Amino acid sequence: MNSRLTDETITMNGYELIRNQFKNKDTAFTQEEREAHGLVGLIPPCVETIEQQVARCEVQWKELNTVMDKFIYLYHLQQANETLYFKFLLTHIEETLPIVYTPTVGAACVQYSDIWRSWPKGMYLNASMAGSIRKILDNWYNEVDIIVVTDGTRILGLGDIGINGHGIPVGKLALYTVGAGFDPSRVLPITLDLGTNNDPLSPFYMGSRDGHPDEDKYVAYIDEFVAAVKDKWSSCVLQFEDFSKVHAFELLERYRYENRTFNDDIQGTGCIAAATFVNACRATNTTPRDHRFIFLGAGAGGVGVAEALAQLLVGPDYTIEQARKHFYLVDSRGLVTTADEANLAANEHKRPYARDDVPAGTPVRTLMDVVKYAKPTALMGLSTIPGSFTKEIIGEACKNTERPIIFALSNPTSKCEILAQQCSDYSHGKAVYASGSPMPDVDFEGRKIPQYQCNNMYVFPGIGHGAMLAQAKIITEEMISAAATACAKYVPDEEVVKGVLLPRLKDIREISAHVAAAVMEVAFEQGHAMAERPADLVQYARDHQWKVQY
Numbered sequence: 001m002n003s004r005l006t007d008e009t010i011t012m013n014g015y016e017l018i019r020n021q022f023k024n025k026d027t028a029f030t031q032e033e034r035e036a037h038g039l040v041g042l043i044p045p046c047v048e049t050i051e052q053q054v055a056r057c058e059v060q061w062k063e064l065n066t067v068m069d070k071f072i073y074l075y076h077l078q079q080a081n082e083t084l085y086f087k088f089l090l091t092h093i094e095e096t097l098p099i100v101y102t103p104t105v106g107a108a109c110v111q112y113s114d115i116w117r118s119w120p121k122g123m124y125l126n127a128s129m130a131g132s133i134r135k136i137l138d139n140w141y142n143e144v145d146i147i148v149v150t151d152g153t154r155i156l157g158l159g160d161i162g163i164n165g166h167g168i169p170v171g172k173l174a175l176y177t178v179g180a181g182f183d184p185s186r187v188l189p190i191t192l193d194l195g196t197n198n199d200p201l202s203p204f205y206m207g208s209r210d211g212h213p214d215e216d217k218y219v220a221y222i223d224e225f226v227a228a229v230k231d232k233w234s235s236c237v238l239q240f241e242d243f244s245k246v247h248a249f250e251l252l253e254r255y256r257y258e259n260r261t262f263n264d265d266i267q268g269t270g271c272i273a274a275a276t277f278v279n280a281c282r283a284t285n286t287t288p289r290d291h292r293f294i295f296l297g298a299g300a301g302g303v304g305v306a307e308a309l310a311q312l313l314v315g316p317d318y319t320i321e322q323a324r325k326h327f328y329l330v331d332s333r334g335l336v337t338t339a340d341e342a343n344l345a346a347n348e349h350k351r352p353y354a355r356d357d358v359p360a361g362t363p364v365r366t367l368m369d370v371v372k373y374a375k376p377t378a379l380m381g382l383s384t385i386p387g388s389f390t391k392e393i394i395g396e397a398c399k400n401t402e403r404p405i406i407f408a409l410s411n412p413t414s415k416c417e418i419l420a421q422q423c424s425d426y427s428h429g430k431a432v433y434a435s436g437s438p439m440p441d442v443d444f445e446g447r448k449i450p451q452y453q454c455n456n457m458y459v460f461p462g463i464g465h466g467a468m469l470a471q472a473k474i475i476t477e478e479m480i481s482a483a484a485t486a487c488a489k490y491v492p493d494e495e496v497v498k499g500v501l502l503p504r505l506k507d508i509r510e511i512s513a514h515v516a517a518a519v520m521e522v523a524f525e526q527g528h529a530m531a532e533r534p535a536d537l538v539q540y541a542r543d544h545q546w547k548v549q550y
């Protein structure tokens with residue numbers, strides 16, 4: 001539903017109306033509305049359509065010289081008029097998403113406290129609020145359909161940047177509206193400002209400079225937060241975002257069986273990587289079981305993706321243990337093996353992938369060692385180490401298969417394991433490539449090859465929407481894998497054979513409707529849905545997308 005001016009709930013005077021970002025139409029207020037709401041004289045007299053307003057934004061946008069200027073411009077636009085902001089995003093999706101989201105949001109987060117211009121978007125909860133979180137949530141002004149929460153401890157590949165990470169929940173929620181049509185007045189970005197272990201060098205840093213609380217206090221705080229959210233907004237979806245691997249897996253396990261919640265970095269990333277990999281297999285005429293995978297990075301994203309890909313290999317005649325034998329995970333200590341019990345004890349999420357079959361004396365300390373040993377057909381980068389997929393590594397991978405599959409998923413671009421053009425050059429155009437942040441088209445022997453952004457943004461909006469519409473009590477792995485299948489299938493065979501791995505971003509609303517429908521279908525099948533089942537799930541999802549219009 002749109003937040004419409006004609007709502008009976010409108011009791012605001014004109015001055016309040018133009019300062020309300022959800023109700024404001026600026027020059028698009030009609031003459032009748034101006035007279036009815038005391039707006040006459042408060043805005044320029046011309047009456048414009050939203051298309052005319054967008055045309056003005058286009059001119060202003062073109063005059064902005066830096067990506068940071070564009071980021072700040074969009075933030076201001078959102079603060080002034082959410083409808084126009086989303087209209088501009090949706091009509092300029094390929095230009096604006098790399099600003100609102102990765103890579104520019106990463107640069108903006110690093111400087112968030114410095115570029116701050118009174119952007120009261122969302123909530124900030126800190127350690128001193130322990131014991132009062134439920135009461136503090138009452139300060140929020142509206143009902144909430146979805147919350148994206150971070151504790152700022154692992155923002156993209158930028159590490160523990162504390163309250164400056166707030167740009168990520170804000171950006172993710174913009175994508176929830178762009179992608180799945182969540183009503184922007186009913187979404188809530190939250191940062192839990194529980195300190196940072198890094199020294200925020202800026203004198204303007206707005207968060208706590210204390211280190212993180214001890215483990216017991218931390219978990220008690222998150223318990224209180226989750227319970228407070230459930231009590232205040234019992235039907236809202238709670239998405240955990242960019243929590244360090246120290247807590248990401250543990251918190252997912254702690255809450256997933258009793259709450260409508262998921263972890264985007266583990267499950268959303270696994271989902272989109274599975275969808276992209278399925279299409280890479282369709283494009284290369286291979287099956288998932290044909291592949292041997294090396295992962296650089298065994299954190300939240302790495303293990304989330306490994307588990308989602310491993311599930312693609314599982315079947316009646318193939319167990320998850322057999323599937324996991326296709327995987328070799330490399331972390332900062334080298335190949336993850338059962339010999340390194342200290343590593344596994346500190347990172348239980350790695351244990352299912354720890355190799356116990358490496359012959360004594362085999363060198364497996366570096367990525368190159370492991371590539372030579374395991375002879376991969378697929379390389380997955382979730383390490384935050386830029387340039388780690390070198391020409392030599394790609395050259396080795398090319399010895400094992402005609403078409404190696406290379407996903408360089410670390411964000412933002414400055415952390416990416418290998419750029420698209422490099423991957424094409426080093427593999428002589430043979431690699432099937434996808435990246436986490438957007439990449440320009442590749443020039444291969446004079447031909448322009450389009451690039452694919454394997455990013456959870458393709459699926460989390462639809463997952464959240466499906467869970468909300470079905471009123472799913474919980475969000476299960478089966479719902480997530482149905483979302484992956486729906487996203488992969490959205491690319492028809494005739495496109496996939498040409499190497500198209502993912503749908504076009506301009507179709508994101510329709511993709512999200514299919515993803516949401518797939519999630520709902522499983523929610524009804526598994527008996528987790530509390531809503532009544534609609535006849536046509538895709539149409540139902542479409543009909544419940546907030547329309548970007550006044």
Ligand SMILES: NC(=O)C1=CN([C@@H]2O[C@H](COP(=O)(O)OP(=O)(O)OC[C@H]3O[C@@H](n4cnc5c(N)ncnc54)[C@H](OP(=O)(O)O)[C@@H]3O)[C@@H](O)[C@H]2O)C=CC1
Binds near residue numbers: 302383456
């Ligand atoms: N495309 C997408 O949709 C998504 C992309 N990402 C991106 O993936 C990246 C990783 O995220 P996430 O998994 O959550 O981060 P984590 O911090 O959880 O994991 C990082 C992993 O990289 C390993 N690592 C660090 N340095 C090295 C090194 N020099 N050599 C080998 N391994 C190393 C770490 O090793 P150790 O375990 O030993 O510390 C750890 O296993 C980020 O850049 C993030 O933005 C994440 C989610 C979604």
Ligand SMILES: CC(=O)C(=O)O
Binds near residue numbers: 155156157410436455
């Ligand atoms: C995309 C995303 O969630 C990340 O890089 O953390």
Ligand SMILES: [Mg+2]
Binds near residue numbers: 156
């Ligand atoms: Mg993330």
